[in-house]
Amino acid sequence: MTDTVVPDVLKKNEKLLEVVKTTACSVFATMLGLTVTPEETYVEKHGTVTNAGLVAMVGMAGPVSGSGCLCLSKAFGCFVASRFLMGEYEEVNDEVLDAVAELTNMVVGGLKTALEEDLGPMGLSIPTIVFGENYITRSPSLGERMVLSFKCEEEGLDERFTILVCLISESQNRSYLRELAEFHAHLT
């Protein structure tokens, strides 16, 4: 999964990826009292990341468009919700989904704020969360999705989770939407 040569998209977004790492560590420490450690960063090969667990997504729109996703296992989702809400959650329920969605909102909010410093005002969507087994999430083929992996080894845990970030420029987005409209027109 890790490329030996650092891909251009990672070099170009190096500063933003650092923001995501710092924000994620801060959110987990402040809201959950958990130390998480960034591990590798790589570019996702389309369709190769099969998820089993929770994926929370928050969209961004403005001079650049894209999304940030937090992907974690069902067990880790229950654990972080238990820390977040100071309760005991052993199964994924609405409260667990809500807690994971809110953590994602905070991480992507940090990224959005960093983008705004250079690019100007941007919008943030409300979070969407998916929970299930054996599914794949993708972004449009024009955008390369960057994957940041983290580990959490506190309290006897040995959990890994990932944050996926995909950003495309305004012109790329316009071109994508035009293609999408043409595709729909062709269908009808």
Add this chain to the structure above:
Amino acid sequence: MALNVLIVDDSAAIRKILQRVLRQTEVPLGEILEAGDGVEALSLLKAQPVGLVLSDVNMPNMDGLQLLAEIRGTESLKSVPVLMITTEGSQNKVMEALNLGASGYVRKPFTAEQIKEKLVGIV
């Protein structure tokens, strides 16, 4: 005198956390009310007296800044303190909220201590 507090956030998790933080403060609490967006919040504010509002910014239907503008534009509500608690961290958003009359601004992620400190200054 006990203070009714309204927590406005589309995340039930955050509403629950803020309830817990409020109960740890020395603020004399009356009823703690909850709303999932600005529309629901306005409806509650018009139905019963509220002495403090804690509000998110980014919410569906009516966001926190629109809610703040509505509160400041309503004679019976305009003096109610409103603390914004949000992931919106840009200086523009902070200034927009303060210009609209927010009593304070806390960025997520937050600690209980940060909320308590702000409340001491407001209530």
